[in-house]
Amino acid sequence: MRRRRGLAALLGPPLLWLVVAYLGALAVIFATAFWTTDPFTNLVVRTFTLENFREVGSSTYAGIIGRTLLIAVLVTVLCVVVAVPFAFFMARVAPRRFRGLLLAGILVPLWASYLVKAYAWRTMVQSGGVLDSTFGSTPGYGLAAVVLTLTYLWLPYMVLPVYAAFERLPESQLEASADLGGRPLTTFRRVVVPSLLPAIAAGSVFTFSLSLGDYIAVQIVGGKLQVLGTAVLQNITLDLPFAAALGTASVIIMVLYLLAVRRTGALDNL
Template structure:
């Protein structure tokens, strides 16, 4: 009995915070999405309507949703492509005495201010910036700039779980594959990849969700690019129920993504 009371005292406050603050806020957003706004006063009217969700299905907002999904997918794929070989080098190639330094190098950018990093990329990508001076051309501000910036910002969240997966991979599995005549590509496909997939999927939860909801970097470096986050920001003062409907769309997309990722066992790696 005393053990249960102690456990309840320990877990009670964070669970209460989760239910009241987090889930409560989501419930308010969902409820607000079904309300409407007075066109003359901009006051929220608690009148049930589906008009906000019908507007989401118009070509303009379907394009914004599709563009946001494209950015999140591209950022996630780029993070995978960069993180897997880098994490492999850290865990399997680099001498053990240097692995701590490499891991610190991955973590150090997380200590820098988000805004500083975003504005640094704006400086590099602008005309006559570092990239223009080095390569003779720059992608400028827009979708490509946003994808590059978000990939840099969220890459550590992919590297860390993949690095941990390589660290946990028993050397005996690789040796057994080699003893059985497995070539490097066969070993990677049949031994390494199944062990790596949950970690990659776990990292993708962070890269996908953070890219899906980002709007600050888009405002700094995206030019006139519109995504779900910027659409929410633009409507939150003029039409709060529609902004809530846009936020609901983000939540639904993320829930569907988590359900898909759950099949890989990735949630156990978070």
């Protein structure tokens, strides 16, 4: 009993901070989304209205939300395509003495400045940059550049859970599949893939959510591309309630995504 009281006293302040600072901030954003702005003074008027959400549902902003979702999905898919073979090599092919170095190679970019990495990709995709000089063409600033940059930025968040899944995969299951006559492709489809799906879903929580809310990389390599984050940034000083409505839309999208991911058991891998 004393241990439980001591644990409750220890966890009380962090839980209180979570409720006040995190959930409280979300509640304020949600409430602000139902207010309006005085067109002459740009001051927030605490009058209930649904006009902000009607405007969010307009064709202009629906297109921006759809484009943002497309970017998040493309980044997540590319991260999976790159992470699975790389994690397999790290966990199953590379000698054990080199695995720590490979794992460090994945983690080190996370310590580098976000802006440095984003501006590095800006110099790579620009006309006359590395891609143009090497391959004779470059996507330039725009959707493709944003997808490539965000894939590079968030790839470690996909590699790490997939690598852990490969590490946990029992060798006996692979041997049993081979003993029963399973070909490599059959073993991969029926044994490996079911073991990887929760890890991939867990990694996608990071890649999808981080891509959904990013606006800095978009400003650096996106040219005139508009996404949900840049729309919030542009409206936050002129029309705070509308910016809050856009932010609420992104929160709703992530809640729906997390509910879908939860059914895969991926949240147990976080």
